[in-house]
Amino acid sequence: MIARFVLSTLLGYYLLDSIAKLLNLRSLQTQVPGEFLDVYDANRYRKSQEYTRSNTWFELLVSTVELVALLVFWFLGGFEELDRIIRGLNLPPVPSGLLYLGILCAGREALMLPFAVSHTFVIEQRYGFNRTTVATFVADRLKEWSLSGLLLAGFAFIFLSLFEAFGPSAWLIGWICTAALSVLLVYLAPTIILPLFFKLSPVPDGPLRVQVTEFALRQRFPIRELLVIDGSRRSSKANAFFTGFGSNKRIALYDTLISSHTVPELLAVLAHEIGHYKKHHIIRHLLVGQLNMFLLFLGASFCISSPKLFATFGLSNRSYYVGIVLYLILIRPLSVLFGVVVNYWSRRDEFEADRFAAEALGDPNPLIQALKRLSRDSLSNLTPHPLLVSLHFTHPPVLARVRALKAGRRSQESEVTSQ
Numbered sequence: 001m002i003a004r005f006v007l008s009t010l011l012g013y014y015l016l017d018s019i020a021k022l023l024n025l026r027s028l029q030t031q032v033p034g035e036f037l038d039v040y041d042a043n044r045y046r047k048s049q050e051y052t053r054s055n056t057w058f059e060l061l062v063s064t065v066e067l068v069a070l071l072v073f074w075f076l077g078g079f080e081e082l083d084r085i086i087r088g089l090n091l092p093p094v095p096s097g098l099l100y101l102g103i104l105c106a107g108r109e110a111l112m113l114p115f116a117v118s119h120t121f122v123i124e125q126r127y128g129f130n131r132t133t134v135a136t137f138v139a140d141r142l143k144e145w146s147l148s149g150l151l152l153a154g155f156a157f158i159f160l161s162l163f164e165a166f167g168p169s170a171w172l173i174g175w176i177c178t179a180a181l182s183v184l185l186v187y188l189a190p191t192i193i194l195p196l197f198f199k200l201s202p203v204p205d206g207p208l209r210v211q212v213t214e215f216a217l218r219q220r221f222p223i224r225e226l227l228v229i230d231g232s233r234r235s236s237k238a239n240a241f242f243t244g245f246g247s248n249k250r251i252a253l254y255d256t257l258i259s260s261h262t263v264p265e266l267l268a269v270l271a272h273e274i275g276h277y278k279k280h281h282i283i284r285h286l287l288v289g290q291l292n293m294f295l296l297f298l299g300a301s302f303c304i305s306s307p308k309l310f311a312t313f314g315l316s317n318r319s320y321y322v323g324i325v326l327y328l329i330l331i332r333p334l335s336v337l338f339g340v341v342v343n344y345w346s347r348r349d350e351f352e353a354d355r356f357a358a359e360a361l362g363d364p365n366p367l368i369q370a371l372k373r374l375s376r377d378s379l380s381n382l383t384p385h386p387l388l389v390s391l392h393f394t395h396p397p398v399l400a401r402v403r404a405l406k407a408g409r410r411s412q413e414s415e416v417t418s419q
């Protein structure tokens with residue numbers, strides 16, 4: 001019964017996701033939307049559509065391989081067999097669990113590695129985005145694996161030790177520990193993790209620095225550091241983000257962003273990031289993340305040692321470490337649903353931050369120009385299908401953002417004239 005439920009939700013999600021991707025291909029338009037005529041020529045636009053097409057077929061291939069691999073592993077009794085081998089080693093439960101989870105994660109990573117390689121060196125290369133050398137790519141992977149291995153092992157260690165000691169009632173303290181650890185990580189990420197991958201340096205003195213500092217002061221937004229990131233070593237794509245809390249706020253701009261935008265456009269991008277802070281989006285996202293974790297732990301306390309769950313996946317021996325893997329597969333459709341809601345909020349926040357930026361600068365045009373240029377430079381799909389948007393997009397389609405910014409200005413103008 002549960003097996004049929006898990007199977008049908010896995011297949012159901014796969015179908016829904018594939019349909020959304022195919023619909024998205026069908027909704028590609030050959031005409032450049034009017035708002036973008038000044039930044040796209042016909043060739044560049046055609047290239048952006050080809051890029052969407054290549055990426056979509058690639059993603060379909062990856063999701064198919066992932067699903068088939070999971071089903072094959074499940075139906076060949078992989079979960080049971082791996083558990084049997086590890087039990088044969090006679091280790092205590094927590095190290096056994098770390099080994100079990102470690103092997104599964106490593107297996108998944110090994111399966112996905114060829115895809116990561118071909119995405120960077122075939123697709124991104126073909127469209128002129130890739131600037132990663134093989135050496136950087138290998139070094140990045142090694143750093144990523146050690147880092148995520150360490151983090152996963154840390155979280156798994158806390159989780160398993162608590163559950164082994166207190167049984168399912170450990171969920172609350174487990175949640176408190178992981179919440180504390182993840183808040184700590186948000187703090188540490190910019191100062192410890194980011195520099196492992198990128199070189200960060202202060203934005204040099206000049207008009208950009210002066211104007212940003214003035215703007216931040218005007219907005220009562222104290223920035224501790226204004227940094228530039230050497231993103232160009234890996235990709236020509238541009239980005240900007242904001243990290244830290246309280247008086248420890250830092251803003252980081254990719255060098256690729258600085259080199260391809262004017263100072264007013266950069267200011268608009270920063271104003272958008274400041275908008276996320278001013279409108280309390282960042283703290284809210286953090287809280288929603290913690291709520292997600294809370295529900296995950298609460299659900300785990302009910303399911304993780306249930307005999308039915310183990311029977312579903314053909315396992316005779318129960319343990320917390322196997323339970324956690326099965327539980328995560330079981331609740332995947334729920335986490336997809338949760339993701340759809342969170343993405344919706346996130347898109348709404350993006351509109352709000354755009355509005356904030358336009359109002360703070362008294363002019364929506366620099367942000368409109370920056371958004372258009374960013375989407376041209378990254379060959380974004382301007383007309384994604386709504387189903388795909390609601391499933392996966394944390395940001396609204398750029399055309400919708402540009403239109404909202406223009407509409408905001410029109411409504412402001414009509415307010416002024418009616419006053």
Ligand SMILES: [Zn+2]
Binds near residue numbers: 350353
């Ligand atoms: Zn944003």
